[in-house]
Amino acid sequence: MSGDRLLLRVAALALAAQVFSATAAEPQRPSPLRSGVEFTGESARKLQADDFANPGMLWVERGAKLWSEAPGGDGKSCAGCHDDAARSMKGVAAHYPRVDPDADRLVDLEGRINLCREKNQQAAPLTRESDELLALTAYVAHQSRGMPLAVTVDAKSRAAFERGRVQYHTRIGQMNLACTHCHDRNWGRKLAAETVSQGHGNDFPAYRLEWQSLGSLERRIRACYYGVRAEMPPYGAEILLDLELYLGWRASGLPVETPGVRR
Amino acid sequence: MVARVQLPKEARRGEVIEVRIAIQHPMETGFRYDQMGKPVPKNVINSLKVRYNDAEIFSAELGSGIAANPYLQFCTIAEASGEFVFEWVDDNGSRGSERAAITVAQ
Numbered sequence: 001m002s003g004d005r006l007l008l009r010v011a012a013l014a015l016a017a018q019v020f021s022a023t024a025a026e027p028q029r030p031s032p033l034r035s036g037v038e039f040t041g042e043s044a045r046k047l048q049a050d051d052f053a054n055p056g057m058l059w060v061e062r063g064a065k066l067w068s069e070a071p072g073g074d075g076k077s078c079a080g081c082h083d084d085a086a087r088s089m090k091g092v093a094a095h096y097p098r099v100d101p102d103a104d105r106l107v108d109l110e111g112r113i114n115l116c117r118e119k120n121q122q123a124a125p126l127t128r129e130s131d132e133l134l135a136l137t138a139y140v141a142h143q144s145r146g147m148p149l150a151v152t153v154d155a156k157s158r159a160a161f162e163r164g165r166v167q168y169h170t171r172i173g174q175m176n177l178a179c180t181h182c183h184d185r186n187w188g189r190k191l192a193a194e195t196v197s198q199g200h201g202n203d204f205p206a207y208r209l210e211w212q213s214l215g216s217l218e219r220r221i222r223a224c225y226y227g228v229r230a231e232m233p234p235y236g237a238e239i240l241l242d243l244e245l246y247l248g249w250r251a252s253g254l255p256v257e258t259p260g261v262r263r
Numbered sequence: 264m265v266a267r268v269q270l271p272k273e274a275r276r277g278e279v280i281e282v283r284i285a286i287q288h289p290m291e292t293g294f295r296y297d298q299m300g301k302p303v304p305k306n307v308i309n310s311l312k313v314r315y316n317d318a319e320i321f322s323a324e325l326g327s328g329i330a331a332n333p334y335l336q337f338c339t340i341a342e343a344s345g346e347f348v349f350e351w352v353d354d355n356g357s358r359g360s361e362r363a364a365i366t367v368a369q
Binding site: 052053055057058059061062065209212213 | 266269285286332334
C-alpha cells in the first residue's frame with residue numbers, strides 16, 4: 001500500500017471514529033458533580049445563601065400566597081387538595097420532569113402545575129415564564145430544598161431521555177457547539193469573564209442577575225441556544241423537556257437549591 | 264407587589280437592631296425599548312418611608328440606577344414596643360405597604 005493511501009485510510013478511520021462518537025456518546029455525568037452555585041462569584045453565592053436578601057424568595061413568598069388562592073371556577077385552591085405544601089410537596093420537585101400517568105407525556109413542574117389547574121381547578125393554564133407560574137413553581141420546588149434530584153428513566157421515559165441525550169451531544173447553531181462541549185469538557189474553565197458550569201438545573205427556577213428576574217430552566221436552556229446562535233425552541237417544546245430530563249439525570253444526587261442566584 | 268420585611272420580634276431597649284426590606288418591582292429605567300421598538304416608560308419605586316411608632320426613622324429616594332427588586336437594610340435603636348410601617352410608591356402611583364411588630368423589653 002502506498003503512503004498516500006495509508007494516510008487516506010487513517011484519515012477516513014479518524015473521521016468515522018469522530019462521527020461515531022458524536023452519535024453514540026454515552027450518557028455521562030461530570031465527576032465530581034458540582035452545583036452551579038460553585039461557579040458563580042462570591043457575591044452571588046452570598047446572595048443565594050441569605051434567605052432574606054435572595055431576590056428569588058420574593059417569588060417563593062408570592063407562590064405561598066397563590067397556593068391558598070382559588071384561581072378557577074370551582075373555588076378550589078392548591079391548598080384545598082394538597083393542604084400544607086411543606087408536607088405534601090416535600091421532595092416532589094426532585095422527581096421532575098417525569099411522565100405524568102394521566103396525561104401520558106413528559107411534563108416538568110410548570111407543566112404539572114398547569115395540568116392540575118386545568119383538570120382540578122377548571123382554571124386556564126398559566127403562561128410559561130409568567131410571574132404567577134414562576135412563583136408557584138419556585139414555591140413548590142423550594143419545599144424540596146436540600147433533597148437529592150432523582151428523575152426516573154424507565155420504559156416510559158426512555159425515548160424522551162434518548163432524545164435529550166442526543167440533543168445534548170449534537171452540535172447546533174452558528175457556533176457549531178453542543179452542550180457537551182462546554183458543560184462536560186470545559187466546565188471550570190473561563191468563557192470570557194464567566195466560569196463555565198457543569199450545566200445543572202437543580203436550583204431552578206433561579207434568579208439571574210442578568211434577567212433581573214426569576215426564570216425557569218427552559219429560559220436558561222433557551223439562553224444557551226441563543227449563546228451558540230441557534231434557533232431557540234419555543235417554551236414548552238418537546239425538545240426542551242427532553243433536555244430537562246437528561247439534565248435531571250445528569251444532576252442526579254445534587255440537592256435542590258431553588259431559588260438559586262446566578263449572574 | 265410582593266414585599267418582605269425582616270426585623271427581630273423582640274429586642275432590649277437601647278439595642279441596635281437591623282431592619283431589612285425587599286420589594287418585588289421591575290424598576291423599569293425608562294432607557295429600554297420593547298420588541299416593537301417603543302420606549303418602555305420609566306417606572307421605579309421613587310420613595311420609601313419607614314415609620315416606627317408613627318415617627319419617621321428612615322426614608323429613601325430611589326432612581327433608575329437601582330436594580331430590579333430593590334433590597335434595603337438599615338439599623339435603628341429599639342426604643343419601645345410597637346410597630347414598624349413601611350410605605351412606598353412608584354412612578355405609576357402604585358402604593359405598597361408592609362407592617363411588622365416588635366416587642367421591646369425594658
